[in-house]
Amino acid sequence: MIIVKKINWIDEDSGEADITLSDGRYSIECFCSDCNISEGDIFSDIVYGFNVKDIVKSFNKEYEIGKNENGYHIQGQLVDEASEIMQIGELKIDLSDGDIPKDIKQNDYIEVDISRIDIY
Secondary structure, three states: OEEEEEEEEEEOOOOEEEEEEEOOOOEEEEEEOOOOOOOOOEEOOOEEEEEEEEEEEEOOOOOEEEEEOOEEEEEEEEEEOOOOEEEEOOEEEEOOOOOOOOOOOOOOEEEEEEEEEEEO
16 A cells, blocks of 8 residues: 655745655655645556656566666666656556567566656
């Protein structure tokens, strides 16, 4: 179960906020526009990665979320090859803004750089 852990309002009138989502083990900060969620809410949707690049197969079968000056370096499992969905713990990220190499197949572990992650 993914919970909305924290909301940092950028502009409450326009509904823009940075939201921290957590499944209890992994957490990620996402941008939300027209935001109508509250701290403590259960989040059951997919988040969207923007400026997705450097997707490579990983032989390390672990989940990892690292934040750096350019965004995120994430490692997880490609759970839906057709829809380009990556999973880290219970968090699911849409990678359709990037190009997944043809040698990467469903259930492979991958590493990817993502500039921004959004909630729609």
